[in-house]
Amino acid sequence: MSNNRLAIQLLSASLASLWLQLLSMQEAQPLVLICLPLLILSRLLNPPLLQRRSWIPSLLMIGLLSAWLAQASQGGMSGLLINCANLLWLLSGLKLLEAQRPGEIRRTGLLLLLAVGLTGVFAQGLGSSLMQGSTALLAIGSLLGLEIGSSRSSGLLRSLFLLVGVSLPLMLALFLLAPRIGPLWQLKTTHQTGLSDQLVPGSIAALVQNNSTAMRLQFKGMAAPPPAERYWRVMALNEFDGRRWSLSQDKPNLAPPTPPAAKSLLPQQLVLLEANQLHWLPWNGRGLPIPTEIRRSSNGGLWQPLPVQTRTVYSLVATGPDAPELWRQQPPNPSDIYLPKNSNPRLNALGNQWRQLPKPEQRLKMARRWFLDQQFRYTLKPGVLPYRDGLDAFLFESQKGFCEHFAAAFTALMRAADVPARVVIGYQGGEWIQDFGSENGHLKVTQADAHAWSEIWLPERGWIRVDPTAWVVPSRLEQNLFNSLGAAGSSDDQRLLVNLPNWIQWLQGHWQTLDLNWSLWVMQFDQSKQEELLRQLFGVHAQRWQSTILLASMAILLALALVVLGWLQPQNKNKLRKELDDCLFRLGIKPKEGEPLEACLTDNSLSTELNQKLANLINAYQEQRFAEHPRKPQHKLIKEIRQLKPLKTRRFSRRWRAKPKP
Amino acid sequence: MIHGLRNRLKQRLSREGTPLTLSMRKLYILPSRFGGLWLIGSAVLYIIGINSNSNGPILLAFLCSGLFLISLFLTQFNLQGLELAIAEPGPGFAGDLVPYPIRLQSHQDRYRLRLAFSHQPLLIQPVVPSGISLAHPCWRPTKRGLQTPGRLKVYSKAPLGLFVCWSYWLPPQQQLIYPKALSGPVLEQWRPLQQDHPIKNDANQANGTDDFNELSPHRPEEGLQRVAWKQLAGGHGWLTKRFSGEAASQRVLKLDSKLPLEKALEHLSARVMELSQQDEPFALELPGRQVVHGRGRHHRDAALQALALA
Structure with a gap:
């Protein structure tokens, strides 16, 4: 197999693994996904039509590119980066098809590396990164195969791993120490959505079946909250039009940013949030957010100016158990009590009955009792509620629903009873995942943990959380959603959620721990983390010496890499000859190139006895090398050669001892 | 001054003598065109990384830079220490491609060695094993007589093609070149x-x-007069005596x-x-x-x- 052929096969493998990764990415356009395997196949089968440099490959190229352009223009220029990435993926396939000469093959390899890099923008998990790494490895392997060739395929693999292996420390040094600069311009990417900023029946029921991770939380210097306290609020919906709960249109009223005095050493929660396109971040309502762009709003939200487009890390520094939660004390707005008079008449009537009670707490108690007395059922399939007076239909007719039905109906009831109330959507629950072999762990919250509850205003206590779903299904708080469905007795709902065997969950848990740490420490490593690292390693003035440290470490690592490569250089395979050369060297004889071995017997200063021994050995060596059936086996000869060595050393040491001291 | 410099450069570049060991002082190294593209590619990856705020492309860009740095040394080591000597060149015809054998002596495996006399076709030696081996770069002499093929360029791009490392050598051994064989009136x-x-x-x-001095295989058209009967009887087959x-x-x-x-x-x-x-x-x-x-x-x-x- 020629070097070119080998390189092309490696490139095809690299492109195939890129394609595998694109399959799981939403950004990849169908045209690219369909064309890439066809291009790879046609390159590997190498039909004679394509071998000639004729108009056919270029026609194919023009056709595919125009098809891509048509598709890209249809989708609008919403994501320039996505379109560019798709173009690059497609181009790398086309380039592979036309690569024939070494130069072209090399450029294809480079293009593939760029294509892999672009997938890294969209998929940043540990699995994706490993996949990207192997794709890049194959592309580099093709470059290496072009030069080193396939004479020994294991040799190629070894050289590839060696080369990349010694480059990894250099990469790491650059990654940790090279000065970081901020983005030159802002790129927009679109990602999957999580919670939406309004609540209409059915929207959260659809989310529950999505088991993808929503966020992960680590608790540093503090304990994780007990299961009943795991409420992560995202948005407070206070606008109600009789059917739809939505976010207030006004700009959020923001609290001042976190003072810089808040040190990262204090107990804190570290949150790794997946992209969800929302301005609002989940939190449990306590603590000071870091970084300072994230602000607390007066309605108890955590708001940042840019929507969450990629995985984001933020932390909440604990403020102590007695610190007031300011947002709870914010008095209600008129919109927090507004209820359209012309909708849901039965709900209005029920609420009006409770108005007779003097205290809001008593009205809350009444409502609780009423909910427990009714035969409410908790289900994933509550059916469609009528467009008008939907809440009436839920409360007094179907009486089956999901958290959003309970939360919406209870909040409306409270407003009817003249208690300010709002619906809060966010996440409730989460699964604790222990790190492998350590005390630490993290809480994983999935989209299946999406939840809705209520907050009501009590003049003495401020805004307090009320979860009407918990009245109906108390187990919802303690266990995960799967079990709560069983407790509520709707067994066929369980089929909608798949429960995996324990060992797979165990594996998943550890994988997720790794993934989390990869995201936290590698993918989210930025300027501030770099500064912190430098400060910890080299002291306060590290910044000033950053480039010196970088250069020095690069030089050291480069030297080390070369030493390692020198060590691992494939040695002369002839072990016997090596032993003999070693022996001769110790005896102070240096055989000249091209001279027969026997020549060293005549021209040396050894004793006759030693010389005789050496002559015997050399004869035996010659016989071993060239005779058809040597008398002595190799290992025996090696032993004899080794025995000869100490002779000289002993002689030397004797001479040393005999030497008179000056 | 420029003239003097050029002369010195010429002297340096056309080093005579045999054998020649390619030492650090005799090797030149520069990034190849692909190496330049590689650097641009790394820069593009880096910019994509910092702009999209994702570290994956940045890591890849740094890996590419690391490979670039390592490759600088490996390309040089692929040539360094190689010993070139002349093997006896055989005669050849002017106008033909004539091999000019070169003895390569190395203490390690070397990959993809390229040898070419100036303005002559390139010879690619995929692997030069450790020990002694021969390479036969060819040249096309234009003149007859005792000729030297001119300056030999030895270069290598292994392992990744990012750098090209080269050295020049002027092999002194003359090669006997026959006049071009061109049929015409004589x-x-x-x-x-x-x-x-x-x-x-x-x-x-x-x-x-009187006596034949050569025996050659018998051809039927030669007739029976010159058949070596003695040899035929001795079982050596049909041979023809040549006088x-x-x-x-x-x-x-x-x-x-x-x-x-x-x-x-x-x-x-x-x-x-x-x-x-x-x-x-x-x-x-x-x-x-x-x-x-x-x-x-x-x-x-x-x-x-x-x-x-x-």
Whole structure:
């Protein structure tokens, strides 16, 4: 197999693994996904039509590119980066098809590396990164195969791993120490959505079946909250039009940013949030957010100016158990009590009955009792509620629903009873995942943990959380959603959620721990983390010496890499000859190139006895090398050669001892 | 000053002597064009990374930079310590591709060594194993006589093609180049055998005509007169006896004085090859040089050498 052929096969493998990764990415356009395997196949089968440099490959190229352009223009220029990435993926396939000469093959390899890099923008998990790494490895392997060739395929693999292996420390040094600069311009990417900023029946029921991770939380210097306290609020919906709960249109009223005095050493929660396109971040309502762009709003939200487009890390520094939660004390707005008079008449009537009670707490108690007395059922399939007076239909007719039905109906009831109330959507629950072999762990919250509850205003206590779903299904708080469905007795709902065997969950848990740490420490490593690292390693003035440290470490690592490569250089395979050369060297004889071995017997200063021994050995060596059936086996000869060595050393040491001291 | 510098550079670049060990001082290294593209690619990856705020492309960009740095040394090491020496170059014809063997001595495996004389085709040696090996870069001589192929460029791009490391060498050994074999008119004379032999003590002449001096495989068209019956009886198969002086007159090739010297030599060269292939005996007379009547490979080579050096 020629070097070119080998390189092309490696490139095809690299492109195939890129394609595998694109399959799981939403950004990849169908045209690219369909064309890439066809291009790879046609390159590997190498039909004679394509071998000639004729108009056919270029026609194919023009056709595919125009098809891509048509598709890209249809989708609008919403994501320039996505379109560019798709173009690059497609181009790398086309380039592979036309690569024939070494130069072209090399450029294809480079293009593939760029294509892999672009997938890294969209998929940043540990699995994706490993996949990207192997794709890049194959592309580099093709470059290496072009030069080193396939004479020994294991040799190629070894050289590839060696080369990349010694480059990894250099990469790491650059990654940790090279000065970081901020983005030159802002790129927009679109990602999957999580919670939406309004609540209409059915929207959260659809989310529950999505088991993808929503966020992960680590608790540093503090304990994780007990299961009943795991409420992560995202948005407070206070606008109600009789059917739809939505976010207030006004700009959020923001609290001042976190003072810089808040040190990262204090107990804190570290949150790794997946992209969800929302301005609002989940939190449990306590603590000071870091970084300072994230602000607390007066309605108890955590708001940042840019929507969450990629995985984001933020932390909440604990403020102590007695610190007031300011947002709870914010008095209600008129919109927090507004209820359209012309909708849901039965709900209005029920609420009006409770108005007779003097205290809001008593009205809350009444409502609780009423909910427990009714035969409410908790289900994933509550059916469609009528467009008008939907809440009436839920409360007094179907009486089956999901958290959003309970939360919406209870909040409306409270407003009817003249208690300010709002619906809060966010996440409730989460699964604790222990790190492998350590005390630490993290809480994983999935989209299946999406939840809705209520907050009501009590003049003495401020805004307090009320979860009407918990009245109906108390187990919802303690266990995960799967079990709560069983407790509520709707067994066929369980089929909608798949429960995996324990060992797979165990594996998943550890994988997720790794993934989390990869995201936290590698993918989210930025300027501030770099500064912190430098400060910890080299002291306060590290910044000033950053480039010196970088250069020095690069030089050291480069030297080390070369030493390692020198060590691992494939040695002369002839072990016997090596032993003999070693022996001769110790005896102070240096055989000249091209001279027969026997020549060293005549021209040396050894004793006759030693010389005789050496002559015997050399004869035996010659016989071993060239005779058809040597008398002595190799290992025996090696032993004899080794025995000869100490002779000289002993002689030397004797001479040393005999030497008179000056 | 520039002139002096250029001279010094020329001296440096065309290092003579044999054998030549490619040491650090004799090697030059620069990024190849692909190396430049590679750097641009790394920069693009880095910019994509910092702009999209994702570390994946940044890691890849840094890996590419690391590979670039390592590759600088590995490319140099692929050539460093290689010893070049001349193996005996055989003769060849002007205008043909003539191999100029070079002995490579190395204490480690080297990959994808490229050897080329200036303006001559490239030889790629996929692997140079540790020990001694031969490489045969070719050149196309334009002139006859004792020629040297000129400056040899030894270079390598292994392992990744990011750098090109090279060295120059001027191998001093001359190679015998015969005139180009170009068929055309030749002055041919037939001369009685005993008349014209000025050099009586020539070795070829010493062989009598009574006895054959060569045996060759028998061809049916040669008839039965010259069959070596003794050898046939001895079980050696059908052979034909060839006598050194079997023709009554000898063919003498001479320069056609009407043609320019080089042209005439080229025609003679073609004629010599033609006659040797047909195994016809001939003699060659050139101004100042003579090749006595004879045949066989050695005779042909002697004649061609005379033509080359005329």
